[in-house]
Amino acid sequence: MLEAKNIRKGYKNGVKELHVLKGIDIKVEEGEFISVFGPSGAGKSTLLHILGGLDRPTDGTVFLDGKDIYKLSEKEKAWTRNTKIGFVFQFYHLLPDFTVLENVMMPLCIGKKGVGEEGQKKSRAKDILDLVALTDRLDHKPPQLSGGEKQRVAIARAVVNRPRLLLCDEPTGNLDSESGKQIIELLDELNKKNRTTVIVVTHEEKIAQRADRVFRIKDGKIY
Numbered sequence: 001m002l003e004a005k006n007i008r009k010g011y012k013n014g015v016k017e018l019h020v021l022k023g024i025d026i027k028v029e030e031g032e033f034i035s036v037f038g039p040s041g042a043g044k045s046t047l048l049h050i051l052g053g054l055d056r057p058t059d060g061t062v063f064l065d066g067k068d069i070y071k072l073s074e075k076e077k078a079w080t081r082n083t084k085i086g087f088v089f090q091f092y093h094l095l096p097d098f099t100v101l102e103n104v105m106m107p108l109c110i111g112k113k114g115v116g117e118e119g120q121k122k123s124r125a126k127d128i129l130d131l132v133a134l135t136d137r138l139d140h141k142p143p144q145l146s147g148g149e150k151q152r153v154a155i156a157r158a159v160v161n162r163p164r165l166l167l168c169d170e171p172t173g174n175l176d177s178e179s180g181k182q183i184i185e186l187l188d189e190l191n192k193k194n195r196t197t198v199i200v201v202t203h204e205e206k207i208a209q210r211a212d213r214v215f216r217i218k219d220g221k222i223y
């Protein structure tokens with residue numbers, strides 16, 4: 001479903017150019033659970049952003065369902081991101097002034113899906129929050145939640161549009177080991193139950209090993 005070919009990314013730093021990714025090829029099949037493992041600074045986040053259509057590579061192509069995502073118009077790309085891809089970040093990126101329920105409903109209110117009925121959106125968001133075991137936190141706001149709970153809200157928000165691809169950037173990086181374990185189990189459940197394709201970027205070997213396949217990234221290449 002996802003194929004990246006010869007991905008290169010460089011950043012200009014004054015006159016110098018920093019080559020972060022030096023020709024990466026990745027092919028991911030529908031329903032796989034993949035991890036991208038490597039030390040901090042190896043280029044994992046850069047790669048994940050490129051795979052998700054958030055950051056254009058200096059060179060190379062990314063095909064999602066056979067379409068080159070960087071050849072899509074901005075509108076098509078935004079639609080693709082909103083409907084086909086879910087993102088989970090290390091620092092959750094929840095909206096602090098909105099309730100848990102409102103945060104999870106947010107993707108349903110954007111774009112074409114925005115025309116749906118309010119009641120339907122609410123009930124879909126509630127179902128997902130039930131799945132991540134947060135039914136008793138619907139009216140809380142993010143600052144009132146633990147790190148693990150915040151990440152479960154972020155995952156619920158990421159999957160509420162039923163994306164086929166879930167991209168997670170260090171999803172356990174800010175959590176204690178028990179909460180981290182719960183998050184990985186939740187991602188595993190989403191992968192097995194719904195056949196959601198999951199890609200997790202991590203610097204933790206233990207987390208990486210939970211995946212069906214591990215891509216190791218070093219010196220800008222995959223091993």
Ligand code: ADP
Nearest residue numbers: 011018020038039040041042043044045046047
């Ligand atoms: P990782 O996720 O593996 O920790 P990153 O992808 O965040 O690594 O970063 C890889 C390298 O690229 C780092 O050296 C980082 O400083 C550099 N980098 C990332 N984003 C930028 C940017 N916007 N401008 C310049 N350098 C960047």
